[in-house]
Amino acid sequence: MTNLRPLLLAAITLLCFFFAEAENKSEYVTYRPVLSAYTLDIGTAHIADTYLSPLRYNGFSTAFSYERMQAMSFNPERWIMQLHISPEFARTLNPARNSYIYDLNIHGSWAMMARFRMPATWLTLMAGGSTGADLGMLYAPRNGNNPVSAKASWTVNATAAAVARFRLGRLPIVARYQAEMALAGVFFSPSYGELYYEISLGNHRKLAHGAWPGNYIRLNNYITTDLLFGATSLRIGYNNYIASTSASNIVTRRITHCFTFGITTEWLSLPLRNTSRFPSADARIISAMY
């Protein structure tokens, strides 16, 4: 407990700092619109899982993504939060093109990033941490007793983004590059030759593995450009997902390269029955991204 005392003190000091800063900036009313993005990812998938097969499978990948960003209430100028939920599906073929591996996965993460306005006003940098979980499976229907390789993980990640604002002719554009990298966590893997039947019999030994960059590599790269046509923007971009795990002599690798397109909206929820709470002329609207 003694060892934890400095950490607790540091955490309390940090919280005091955040709230003190929030207090200073509460002289004017701020509104924090929510940026919601609904996108569809379509691209290629490259999968290998030595529990199912020693071969590399290639095919197509698709995902629906929901992203929500909002400035945080305690210090909206500096801190933003980001929620990301994405169900994903991939269908891949072996090199001989006679056997499939299907990938079903749902990814969810919540990030908190500090925003840094650069001297060049068109550029904003963000950096922070996130935590997220993946739940899914690789399914090889041809395999008899080992058709499934279940995937489950919870990780703490580092994330950083660069956001640039510029115009293409008269069209305002917001471009973003964001990377998220897993740092630590826990993930599921059966033992080398362990069948799920044995797990179903109740043998749950050594199924959870601590994750660190040596045995669990996961990196997401997002490049998005929002074309601000009006209240709704068109989002196009590129999404790259790299995951490689090694546990119990089983290596799993999943890489996708996807073209992303969809829409983004920014919205404020206002009480219709209380117009006094509508934004006044001197109110500040602090967007998460722009």
Add this chain to the structure above:
Amino acid sequence: MNRLPLKNILPTSIITAVAIAAILLFPACHSIEKWESDPQGNFDALWTILDEHYCFFEDKNIDWNDVYASYRSKIKKEMEADEFFNLCAEMLATLRDGHVNLSSPFNTSYYRKWWSDYPQNFNKRLIEEHYLNFDYAAAGGVIYKELPGRNVGYMRYSSFSGGIGETMLDMMLYGFRETDGLIIDIRDNGGGNMTNVEKLASRFLAERTLAGYISHKTGPGHNDFSEPFAYYFEPSKRVRWFKPVIVLTNRSTFSAANNFVSVMQYLPQVLIVGAHTGGGSGMPYTSEIPCGWSVRMSASPVYDRNMNTTEQGIAPSAGCAIDLDPEAEAQGIDTMLEFAIILLNRLAQENKPDESDRGSRSVGTMCDVGNPSAPVQIKALSF
């Protein structure tokens, strides 16, 4: 020249670090062995997959490196697919394992000597014609009937892949409640789902019962095995059977059916009658080689409750080994089935239960046939 303010150095550094990590991590993924898709590459892949996953090298005293040396030299860069397949099949046959198969689009290799070198000891037509009169109940993968004039219940389960319904088991066992005993004929049953083994065996359990042990490979070494894990079967909450049971077996009783025998052989009311089973106690695991052919092999050894391997099969109970006599077969008599029927009739005579144990004991709407607290100890009887 404008200098970047100190407060902006931190985020810039983080962004740069993450971006550099993104570039560096791409090739840093964990390595996976890669083989060429020519005959030599496919052969090496096949040999390596077996080398790393097959679980009975030590039990069967097989020097897999010797096997590699013998067959690798026969693999040429240019080979016809069927020639290559036959060589691979020949190599796999050295494992003497019915669970090892190589499947190509034009052929599947099997090691058949585990049953082909022995009498078949089963004639389906004979039973259906002379014992069931082509008139029996059938549900899922099971056919059953009280044998006319013999006072014995008979059920045949041809594959543990076939469905076995709980209601069917209720109806069958309750319907047989006045008979001398039950015959479960699993001759020629090549296995199937282990869950069906538990579903059927649970009808004969008075309490939670140690069914056996299972182990698995923990790494590619031939002796990399986990601690055997004890697994248990729970008694059914539906109709259960505690009168005498005879399980009829032959060499083609294999895999999950062999596992069923390994569990049933230790139950007090059960005798194993017929021929030695075929074995197949390794749970199969599937992989593939670069040309797309799939390969299946024993990967997780299953042991009986006394930690005995049953890979080489299970012998009948003492005094219960019997073959199908071809001359009697020609006259419409299944000598193995006759042995079982007569044994059950005799056991019923020798072990006449108290009135309280006879028939059924009601438990709600369901019942136990016989007395679960004192099942007939037929192993202790002389015959």
